[in-house]
Amino acid sequence: MGQGQKGSSDKKQSQKNRDVSPAQEDSKRCRVCRFPLLVALLQLLLGVAVTAVAFLMLAISHSLTARETPHWAGIILLYFVLCTTGLVISVLVVAFAGHHHSQASSFICRQAEEDCECVLDLSDPIARTFNYKEVSDCEAITSTLTFYYLLQILLNLAQAVVCAIGAFIMWKHRYQVFFAGIQISSPSTHQWQNV
Template sequence: MGQGRKGSSDKKESRKRRDDSPSLEDSNKCRVCRFPLLVALFQLLLGVAVTAVAFLMLAISPSLLARETPHWAGIILFLVSILGFILYCVTYQPDERTSMQFIVKLLYFIMCTTGLVLSVLVVAFAGHHHSQTSSFICEKVGDDCVCSLDQNDPIARTFTYEGVSDCEAITGTLSFYFLLQILLNLFQALVCAVGAFIMWKHRYQVFFSGLQIGSPSPQQWQKV
């Protein structure tokens, strides 16, 4: 009689464990969507794009300033994406019991915030320079291109771009690159904001992902 009760109890516990554990199909579902893998992928692509466009801008004229060719913003975002991949590979432990997990999470949050600030700065600089280059009146002087906003004003500030074969590259191509930098860095700022927000919410609020299976107990949720 006692063995029958014990066997029945074992069957109930076994059934409960099966109900509590997520199925293999659910555990593998949308693995790419798991944080921060998808965010890190977007950061990697945007960082490479921003850096590539910046070097294309620098190829127009070597006299362009660092704020006009924001390759530094793309490099920072590339580093953030690498940190995101490391965070994805770190084994999750409840309540951040490992120092590695805590350090990587903190660095990722700080780097995402830094990337957000830098992207906003690039948008401001690129917006100003795009408005400026769109209004330039340029003329070729030797191997350089001398531009000004008003040629009739004798004290108007002039901008000299060295090594430019055609002034159309300044008023046309360079202006287009500034517009492209505005769009790319807007997306970059948005992705960094999403990454920083999710990290903050995961650290200071209840943040779960996945499907609840079986019992409505909070222990059935799969935490990020």
């Protein structure tokens, strides 16, 4: 093979390599796989789980406040701004649920007709009394409710991690891609290299 033929062959090969742009390579891949579906699916499942546990908590006593039953933390969060908002909301719910869990774990409760009255310290005459209406058994407050608080903490921690991962993936996909290279031939054909 002559030097001229080898040089011509190398030119054709390099021209062929330059003609293949990332856009052409991407079209061969699964388009659905580009969007972080796993993260979105995890957010959906965790949102449903958080909401379900919140309504189970509400079934124990109708007098529980919205802070104690954070059904609002189960909103489906899919986009960057919503992921960062979801991260903040989930951390707030963990703080609220952690406080209520530590409080409910220390309760001393007694039945008062159809309600359950709980205090933190029986020896303190001016201690705050927590009234839970329409509770047939105080055991539901001291054990079941504390279990639900713990479950809310774990679910919202998982949701915070998933929201953080989702926000990071979308941020990285949008802002951490740098292109280098030259554009050859027509303006519609982009030959860029990911760096």
